[in-house]
Amino acid sequence: MRVFALLTRENRYSFSPIISAAKGKIKILDSLSQLNKGDVLLFSFQSTEFERVHDLLKKIPKWVIKIAGGPHATGLPLHALHMGFDFVFAGEAEEYILDLLGFLEGKKEPPPCLWWKDHPGTICKGVEIEKYAPFSENLPIPIEITRGCPFLCAYCQTPRIFGRKMRHRSAENIIFWVEKLVNRGIKDIRFITPNGLAYGGRGGANSDGVIYLFQELGRRFPGANFYFGSFPSEFRPEHITFELLKELRKYLANERIIFGAQSGSEETLRLLKRGHRISHIIEATEATIKAGFRPEVDFIFGLPFEDEKQTLDLMKRLAEMGARIHAHYFLPLPATPLAREKPRPIGKILARSIEKLTGEGRLFGQWKKQQELSLKLYKINMDFS
Ligand code: SF4
Known part of the structure; x- marks a missing residue:
């Protein structure tokens, strides 16, 4: 076979x-x-x-x-x-x-x-990622350092598919695989994690674990360029501090740091179960800029419950501070609590402002493409979930 x-x-x-x-x-x-x-x-x-x-x-x-x-x-x-x-x-x-x-x-x-047809199964979860290689020899990719997420953001599949327990690779294991990549002549090293600054911990910021990992990587592989906090690893805003980013700046090659805001409304953040407040987003933006990175902040348009004015106000404020807005459109992803929620069309005022921010180079993203897909996904969820 x-x-x-x-x-x-x-x-x-x-x-x-x-x-x-x-x-x-x-x-x-x-x-x-x-x-x-x-x-x-x-x-x-x-x-x-x-x-x-x-x-x-x-x-x-x-x-x-x-x-x-x-x-x-x-x-x-x-x-x-x-x-x-x-x-x-x-x-x-x-x-x-x-x-x-x-x-x-x-x-x-x-x-x-x-x-298979007429034979439903379960969902397999909980693999100890350290027991397995992060990539196949003929297909080198970023190293997955953590799987699973204890947060429960209502639009996100990660905790539903991979579970809420964070499973980390140890620093020694990461070093072992980085060495493999470096020995193959790969200099740009990236990492996969749903919540980068919680590396090694249970879900909250784990500065000691993160700094130890990058100190070791920097010491052992001085010729490598490490990318962390930019795709495919993101940070949560409430975990970002100036002190932590200032220390990481010594080891990281990325100019950008990506973190999620998703909405400018406290009430929407609460309904989304984001687990942070608007003040965290603003403080994270300040700290990121002060530490010498460029913040890229994720927002989601078309959420079923959204205060567009508050979101627009926050986007403008962050853009004025120096952040770029990474715009997404709400996708009702299967297995999430919002899977059967209908996406909302974008209001005229928000639409005009999005165009303006885009023209000024302060907003980017695939949100227009996602808009069409969003309704199709909603219909599929209604039929099959
Ligand atoms: S959006 Fe990020 S923090 Fe929220 S549940 Fe998904 S992976 Fe976790």
């Missing part, structure tokens, strides 16, 4: 560790013409990609066994089966990938989180 992974720019971060955990049993697909009868094709995709994946599925012969994984399939397995997948693997796959392949060969029981 031949097993292929369909790799895209978007899914390489989730596939690379799985390919490694499969110990050489998964090959990367170069072209659809490679596929023969009985081959297995693995997909991993986010909800933002479901239409493209749906179109692609139509081009794949029926006799190929198609398996979906990743955030969309995990959040809404029944929709992934409806799209045309034969199986859905829901959750974290490192521990179960060999069982899955054994099952397909008729040698093992199916993993508990495998779904």
Whole structure:
């Protein structure tokens, strides 16, 4: 049995560790013409990609066994089966990938989180990430240093898919994998984490753990450029302090620091269960600039409960302070408490101000594209969740 992974720019971060955990049993697909009868094709995709994946599925012969994984399939397995997948693997796959392949060969029981028509499964969570390589040798990617998040932001899939317990790689383990990358001539080193400044802790800011990690990395790999607090790792605003960023400035190559605000309304933040206040956003912006970074602050438009005026006022204030606004449109993501909430159209005043801020180079983002997708996701959730 031949097993292929369909790799895209978007899914390489989730596939690379799985390919490694499969110990050489998964090959990367170069072209659809490679596929023969009985081959297995693995997909991993986010909800933002479901239409493209749906179109692609139509081009794949029926006799190929198609398996979906990743955030969309995990959040809404029944929709992934409806799209045309034969199986859905829901959750974290490192521990179960060999069982899955054994099952397909008729040698093992199916993993508990495998779904197929009229056979619902569970969601596999809780892999000790340190037990597995963060990337496959032929697919080096940023090193995942933490998985899981104790916060419960209502629009976010992370705690629902990966659980609320933060699972960290130890500093020694991170150093081991950084060395592998550096030895391959890779100088730009990035990290994956949902909550960077909580590294090593239980969810609150953990300055000692974060500083120790970067002091060690800086000392051992003086020629490497470390990126932290910019994609694919973000900070929470209430964890940012001038002292912590000033110390990190010595080791980091990134100019930007990204953190989430999402709204300028205290009430909206409360309803979103963000767990921080507006004052934290303003203080984080000040501290970031003072420490010599450029803040990029995430906002979400079109939330079902939103005070657009307050959000606009905060965006303008932050932009005047020197921040860039990273604009998103609300996506009702499967498995989140807001999955069945209808996105709200943007009001005229906010729309005009967004155009102005964009023209001034103070706002950017994919929010327009996301607007169309948002309603489609809402409808899917209504039908399949
Ligand atoms: S948005 Fe960030 S802090 Fe909030 S639940 Fe998701 S990962 Fe955690």
